[in-house]
Amino acid sequence: MKKSKVLASVKDERLIEKRRGQMVKGAVTLFKEKGFHQTTTREIARAAGFSIGTLYEYIRQKEDVLYLVCDTIYDQVHMRLEQDIDIKLGTIESLKQAIKSYFKVMCDMQDEVLIMYQETKSLSKEALPYVLKKETNLATIFKEIIESCVESGELTLSEQECELIAHNIVVQGQMWAFRRWELQKIYTHDQYIELQTKIILQGIYKK
Amino acid sequence: MKKSKVLASVKDERLIEKRRGQMVKGAVTLFKEKGFHQTTTREIARAAGFSIGTLYEYIRQKEDVLYLVCDTIYDQVHMRLEQDIDIKLGTIESLKQAIKSYFKVMCDMQDEVLIMYQETKSLSKEALPYVLKKETNLATIFKEIIESCVESGELTLSEQECELIAHNIVVQGQMWAFRRWELQKIYTHDQYIELQTKIILQGIYKK
Amino acid sequence: MKKSKVLASVKDERLIEKRRGQMVKGAVTLFKEKGFHQTTTREIARAAGFSIGTLYEYIRQKEDVLYLVCDTIYDQVHMRLEQDIDIKLGTIESLKQAIKSYFKVMCDMQDEVLIMYQETKSLSKEALPYVLKKETNLATIFKEIIESCVESGELTLSEQECELIAHNIVVQGQMWAFRRWELQKIYTHDQYIELQTKIILQGIYKK
Amino acid sequence: MKKSKVLASVKDERLIEKRRGQMVKGAVTLFKEKGFHQTTTREIARAAGFSIGTLYEYIRQKEDVLYLVCDTIYDQVHMRLEQDIDIKLGTIESLKQAIKSYFKVMCDMQDEVLIMYQETKSLSKEALPYVLKKETNLATIFKEIIESCVESGELTLSEQECELIAHNIVVQGQMWAFRRWELQKIYTHDQYIELQTKIILQGIYKK
DNA sequence: AATGAATGAGCCTTCATTCAT
DNA sequence: TATGAATGAAGGCTCATTCAT
Numbered sequence: 001m002k003k004s005k006v007l008a009s010v011k012d013e014r015l016i017e018k019r020r021g022q023m024v025k026g027a028v029t030l031f032k033e034k035g036f037h038q039t040t041t042r043e044i045a046r047a048a049g050f051s052i053g054t055l056y057e058y059i060r061q062k063e064d065v066l067y068l069v070c071d072t073i074y075d076q077v078h079m080r081l082e083q084d085i086d087i088k089l090g091t092i093e094s095l096k097q098a099i100k101s102y103f104k105v106m107c108d109m110q111d112e113v114l115i116m117y118q119e120t121k122s123l124s125k126e127a128l129p130y131v132l133k134k135e136t137n138l139a140t141i142f143k144e145i146i147e148s149c150v151e152s153g154e155l156t157l158s159e160q161e162c163e164l165i166a167h168n169i170v171v172q173g174q175m176w177a178f179r180r181w182e183l184q185k186i187y188t189h190d191q192y193i194e195l196q197t198k199i200i201l202q203g204i205y206k207k
Numbered sequence: 208m209k210k211s212k213v214l215a216s217v218k219d220e221r222l223i224e225k226r227r228g229q230m231v232k233g234a235v236t237l238f239k240e241k242g243f244h245q246t247t248t249r250e251i252a253r254a255a256g257f258s259i260g261t262l263y264e265y266i267r268q269k270e271d272v273l274y275l276v277c278d279t280i281y282d283q284v285h286m287r288l289e290q291d292i293d294i295k296l297g298t299i300e301s302l303k304q305a306i307k308s309y310f311k312v313m314c315d316m317q318d319e320v321l322i323m324y325q326e327t328k329s330l331s332k333e334a335l336p337y338v339l340k341k342e343t344n345l346a347t348i349f350k351e352i353i354e355s356c357v358e359s360g361e362l363t364l365s366e367q368e369c370e371l372i373a374h375n376i377v378v379q380g381q382m383w384a385f386r387r388w389e390l391q392k393i394y395t396h397d398q399y400i401e402l403q404t405k406i407i408l409q410g411i412y413k414k
Numbered sequence: 415m416k417k418s419k420v421l422a423s424v425k426d427e428r429l430i431e432k433r434r435g436q437m438v439k440g441a442v443t444l445f446k447e448k449g450f451h452q453t454t455t456r457e458i459a460r461a462a463g464f465s466i467g468t469l470y471e472y473i474r475q476k477e478d479v480l481y482l483v484c485d486t487i488y489d490q491v492h493m494r495l496e497q498d499i500d501i502k503l504g505t506i507e508s509l510k511q512a513i514k515s516y517f518k519v520m521c522d523m524q525d526e527v528l529i530m531y532q533e534t535k536s537l538s539k540e541a542l543p544y545v546l547k548k549e550t551n552l553a554t555i556f557k558e559i560i561e562s563c564v565e566s567g568e569l570t571l572s573e574q575e576c577e578l579i580a581h582n583i584v585v586q587g588q589m590w591a592f593r594r595w596e597l598q599k600i601y602t603h604d605q606y607i608e609l610q611t612k613i614i615l616q617g618i619y620k621k
Numbered sequence: 622m623k624k625s626k627v628l629a630s631v632k633d634e635r636l637i638e639k640r641r642g643q644m645v646k647g648a649v650t651l652f653k654e655k656g657f658h659q660t661t662t663r664e665i666a667r668a669a670g671f672s673i674g675t676l677y678e679y680i681r682q683k684e685d686v687l688y689l690v691c692d693t694i695y696d697q698v699h700m701r702l703e704q705d706i707d708i709k710l711g712t713i714e715s716l717k718q719a720i721k722s723y724f725k726v727m728c729d730m731q732d733e734v735l736i737m738y739q740e741t742k743s744l745s746k747e748a749l750p751y752v753l754k755k756e757t758n759l760a761t762i763f764k765e766i767i768e769s770c771v772e773s774g775e776l777t778l779s780e781q782e783c784e785l786i787a788h789n790i791v792v793q794g795q796m797w798a799f800r801r802w803e804l805q806k807i808y809t810h811d812q813y814i815e816l817q818t819k820i821i822l823q824g825i826y827k828k
Numbered sequence: 829a830a831t832g833a834a835t836g837a838g839c840c841t842t843c844a845t846t847c848a849t
Numbered sequence: 850t851a852t853g854a855a856t857g858a859a860g861g862c863t864c865a866t867t868c869a870t
Contacts, residue, residue: 009853009854010853010854010855011853011854012853012854015854035328035329037244037329038329040838040839040840041839041840041841042839042840050855050856051855051856051857052840052841052856052857053841053842053843053854053855053856053857053858054854054855054856056840056841056842057854057855060841061840061841062839062840062841114328117324117325117385118324118325118326118328119325121242121321121325122242122244122245132388136389139389160393160394160398160402161402161406163393164390164393164394164399164402164403164406165406167382167386167389167390168379168382168403168406171378171379171382171386172375172378175374175375175378178324179374179378181339182343182346182374183371183374186367186370186371187367187371191367192371195367195368195371196371196375199368199371199372199375199410199411200410202409202410202411203406203407203409203410204406204409216829217829218829219829222829247863247864247865248864248865248866249864249865257830257831258830258831258832259831259832259865259866260829260830260831260832260833260867260868261829261830261831263865263866263867264829264830268865268866269864269865269866423850424850426850429850449742449743451658451743452743454842454843454844455843455844455845456843456844464851464852465851465852465853466844466845466852466853467846467847467850467851467852467853467854468850468851468852470844470845470846471850471851475844475845476843476844476845528742531738531739531799532738532739532740532742533739535656535735535739536656536658536659546802550803553803574807574808574812574816575816575820577807578804578807578808578813578816578817578820579820581796581800581803581804582793582796582817582820585792585793585796585800586789586792589788589789589792592738593788593792595753596757596760596788597785597788600781600784600785601781601785605781606785609781609782609785610785610789613782613785613786613789613824613825614824616823616824616825617820617821617823617824618820618823630832630833631832631833631834632832632833633832633833636833661859661860661861662860662861662862663860663861671834671835672834672835672836673835673836673861673862674833674834674835674836674837674862674863674864675833675834675835677861677862677863678833678834681862682861682862683860683861683862
């Protein structure tokens, strides 16, 4: 299964899972508020509910926390999407459903999305591609859904177009996170979903 | 007009302008490469071509540099847009033109866009809204262009829709900056502009 | 007899002996390589073949390990000397034999000798004199051998001279350990022994 | 001339010289007392009379202080020897004089000698050979003096013997430093010099 | 105006030691 | 007895900021 690349001194795998859970939860709260660089390892430890010494039993460097946070965020997004989405149906309705589901996840994880946008660059050269890969996977999911629609004849699009639209969907979902102060003034999130979906589909439909 | 809120010890306004120019230029290069927090005030001073002491004659805190950088970036964007765009025409063609022009600016300023996305949150509570305002202005420009088209009868859209589409355009322009590694694999930037424009307009056109 | 001053939580004397044996063996290897301060208690435990918790069942502080190591080294030196040396003979030949034997031990225990020279000062004020005493005993052994030769009329030396020569012998034996890189270039250890012995005796002989 | 390999942030060479002087002086006092590892960089800074920040303007790592200390000690030894010693004379008397002079230096620098013996191994792989070279030079000086005596016919010795005796002299000079508690009980340092000189020469003289 | 040496708060990280299991 | 997770004091080092020249 998933094999985290972050080394721990502690051997009990279940404990590692648990402690890192606490760690990530505390860290997300702090990163939201003050960002990665402004957050102290001591603060992370305290927010996680243990001492600084214990923190370093489960990671090697501060950056590992960021990696773990990013990793966890994407895993959560994927988990929630997998529950709601069925890629292979090939109907416009299923695409609508996927957009709606994804946009809702993005809304629920607004703060986490922001962290990803802002702190990703602080990852080391080794960790970065691993995290970016996960971001790419997100676009791939939508690309596949759209391609299913093309195959089923519901849509007529080139592969290039499929991919671009997939990227657009991904970004427009995240958009709520980093433009929320502007957007909230005019729409509720439900309205936002509805309107964006309409525009997206209108941009696609074969005439 | 523009009245910078950053205080300087030096009195000569022309010198302030000049030194801050050097400063911002050096800082942008460094921020691109390592980010705001990883960049040292000393490095900024050196990149600007003067000593750390001199740096502090023209700013009060490190954060001022970030503010100046963000400020400058938006000014540059606006300046270039103003040259190319005519808001009042009310033709689809002028909207196309505006999108094209804006997307090109965003491509030229890829790195600067990334800085804005990643470092903005490090601005102080006082400076932040000032910078965000400029971002909002960008959307407003497009909103106005689209509304011109509505007024001239070229398009039929609610105000809500106009605003959302404006935001979409702004974000899709920036998208090239933070997804370039993915997007470059499939399109040249010109193709990207063309395709996005097509999709945007298709999402709008009255049928 | 020997009554170690290092306290243990464990009661079984035989086990204490055994575990401390493992401990010292591992520690010597590590101290050779990285020195006392650079060596971690965890590393010592691992090298000894048990856990950090167990280590602390047999010592009270890290420094105890150093004490045990020093103690063991001197015991080994003495043990080997006792096998080879006969103090009371009073012949030049027996002195030669003693020097040869001692020099050979020093050569075999080069690394241990270095540890003694370099780490001794890290012992606590209580442990230090106890270890230094053992070093002094070494000189005393040679002093007694030389004095035997004086008593038997083979040599004519004051007590002062006897003691100084004893110290010289002790130090010249150790010299191979901390100047080996220089000395090895010119002599084998056997040549070294022979030459030093010749010079020592020449410095003593009644003319 | 001498070009220290330790990098400084400060540019003024004279200031570097001065501050490092203060630094080394303070450090020697502390290292004598508690050894390199037990001494804090903060303590070094305080002993030198400036802040921790300033300390790091003149070195890169703590180890640099040790290097500087070792370097300085050897330079001092050499400086004092150069004043007193004339290598080329080729007389027994000049050898005696050199021994006396060297032994006196070693007596004056007892504590420094101990530092060298105990802390040298804490130098990095790069710095170590540089320092060891200086130690070797010391032996070379005596070797040359002895060889002058051989050339002038005052002594009859092989090159091997010359070198060994040189090493013996160097070590016996240092011996006072690390065995002083034993030796002081029996001799004054002047007596020590006299006696050792006698033994050394007796071990050499052609019969 | 310009310089750069000085400062010290504060951060990341290590590691000896303890203690519940 | 043996284990190893937990602790937190302490240390090395950085860097924004100041100020005398």
